């Protein structure tokens with residue numbers, strides 16, 4: 001396989017916070033394999049998710065578009081009638097398949113449950129995992145819509161067929177499938193795209209004793225979080241070891257990140273406690289999952305391609321999940337301009353010290369809107385879910401100086417607010433139009 005045609009692996013985690021890795025400053029957990037991966041490539045300090053919750057973030061990762069443009073914003077429901085991406089929507093997987101890649105997904109999809117919404121209709125040759133937002137790690141049941149009248153559902157599938165693996169820990173199954181796939185592709189000499197999509201450390205807070213016992217010294221909320229993250233970290237170690245054993249480590253591009261910030265939901269506790277959960281950490285960023293403060297959308301992110309990208313670097317350049325599609329497609333020798341993408345290829349920036357192509361990036365979730373441009377970040381309608389505090393409607397931060405968005409500079413910088421709104425308001429209107437159009441088209445075809 002020529003070095004200019006790398007294997008592509010995306011390792012995605014679920015509700016992992018900005019501060020939850022030891023290479024990001026967390027002192028409770030230990031993530032030696034991820035720290036080594038970061039050392040082998042670039043660790044980003046200013047990498048963003050396109051959405052503060054699961055489905056929107058994953059829609060952008062897969063399609064290279066803003067969530068509304070992709071047709072999925074917010075969180076898709078977990079019932080079996082749940083529809084996801086519109087038919088025919090190109091994804092990273094379909095684009096790489098056109099370039100001759102084998103493609104596989106192991107783990108969480110959360111971009112629709114109905115047969116037509118499933119991964120094999122969006123470019124994945126093979127897949128194993130679950131389709132809704134979360135599952136019990138051992139029974140693989142989805143329990144979380146009983147308050148809306150939906151009974152628990154079993155949610156484990158292989159290539160569209162329901163399968164049962166009662167008692168097997170989901171994180172370990174995802175790792176095993178990923179490692180087997182790497183060995184198989186390496187043996188056959190095929191370039192591959194592997195999407196390893198861990199549901200950890202999303203609730204329910206489950207981990208085997210093997211991981212839990214490593215953190216006996218911690219209080220329960222931190223102990224179980226550290227154990228679930230250790231499961232991921234061991235998995236990353238096994239994946240990298242499999243690449244090295246097969247002699248393809250140098251020509252494999254790995255991107256690691258998380259879909260949104262840490263959850264403060266009380267259901268993380270599992271002991272009837274109704275306090276907000278602080279097992280995961282934003283590392284000092286304001287907010288959490290579900291909010292457009294940086295704690296909801298700024299993510300740990302690692303990009304490694306040892307044969308091509310110089311390692312041992314930390315980058316404060318701004319990047320975002322929708323950039324991954326064009327970046328890896330270009331790395332694979334494809335042409336991103338063939339696709340209608342909102343993300344931009346960062347390949348020149350990461351491999352050849354080129355300029356960051358981003359001027360600004362923006363977000364929209366429910367009544368919240370936000371934009372970051374240069375040193376500034378504007379949040380409109382910002383909220384919290386772990387307190388009754390209602391922030392001012394307009395919040396302007398000098399984000400490069402004010403990591404935690406603590407000081408509102410809106411009143412003293414009306415020109416900056418005006419300028420950012422001149423970009424953000426029409427953008428948000430356009431996103432609203434795009435998702436309405438997508439859903440109308442969807443409805444017209446019979447849902």
Ligand SMILES: [Ca+2]
Nearest residue numbers: 014015054259
């Ligand atoms: Ca999530």
